Amino acid sequence: MTDIPPLQDYPARATDKLRYCDTDRQGHVNNAVFSSFLETGRVEILHGPNGEVADEGAAFVIARLELDFLGEVTWPGKVEIGTAVLDTGRSSVTLEQLVCQNGNPVARAKTVIVQMNETTRKSQPLSGKALEQFHRFRKQGVSA
Numbered sequence: 442m443t444d445i446p447p448l449q450d451y452p453a454r455a456t457d458k459l460r461y462c463d464t465d466r467q468g469h470v471n472n473a474v475f476s477s478f479l480e481t482g483r484v485e486i487l488h489g490p491n492g493e494v495a496d497e498g499a500a501f502v503i504a505r506l507e508l509d510f511l512g513e514v515t516w517p518g519k520v521e522i523g524t525a526v527l528d529t530g531r532s533s534v535t536l537e538q539l540v541c542q543n544g545n546p547v548a549r550a551k552t553v554i555v556q557m558n559e560t561t562r563k564s565q566p567l568s569g570k571a572l573e574q575f576h577r578f579r580k581q582g583v584s585a
Contacts, residue, residue: 445511445546448539451523452578453485459516470514475540475548476506482522482538483554486578494574495556499565504533505553512547514540520547525580532556532564534575 448454457478465471487494487501495501514520521541528535533555540548558565567575 445539445549446580448521448523448541448544450580451525451537451539452580453482453489453524455481455485455522455524456519457481457522458519459514461516464516468515470516472510474514475508475510475550478520478522478540478548479506479508479538479550479552482524482540483536483552486524486526486536486575487554491574491577494571496565496568496571498560499556499558501534501554502557503552504555505551507551509549510547511549512542512545514542514547518542524578526575526578527551527580529567529572529575532566534567537580 459470463470463474519542523539525537526534527537533553536552536554538550538552539546556565556567556571557563
């Protein structure tokens with residue numbers, strides 16, 4: 442991937458502390474752990490300081506995840522995760538995320554999440570409140 446934006450371009454930021462058990466036989470953080478990093482970043486938007494984004498009786502589920510590994514992550518230490526909203530649909534949101542260690546990009550992801558009604562298990566349109574909240578986390582340089 443080219444043109445990787447700096448972490449400060451992402452309006453939501455989080456940090457994860459690496460655990461020894463995150464490492465694999467090669468001595469670096471296992472690829473499966475990267476999904477947990479991305480989850481930490483999504484939580485900043487979905488359950489952030491402005492409250493829950495999902496409507497009552499609904500939850501967000503992952504419909505698509507594209508993950509590019511850019512470098513290895515080593516223990517001990519921490520990673521920083523930047524998250525931004527790229528686009529919103531009727532019931533879905535596309536997020537872009539960047540994971541960095543020591544200021545260096547180590548992974549970049551694009552995730553599509555969908556609001557699902559917990560009773561019907563079908564997609565549920567985003568409310569005006571949700572759209573407003575997602576708009577606050579739009580990536581710099583991306584217009585609504």
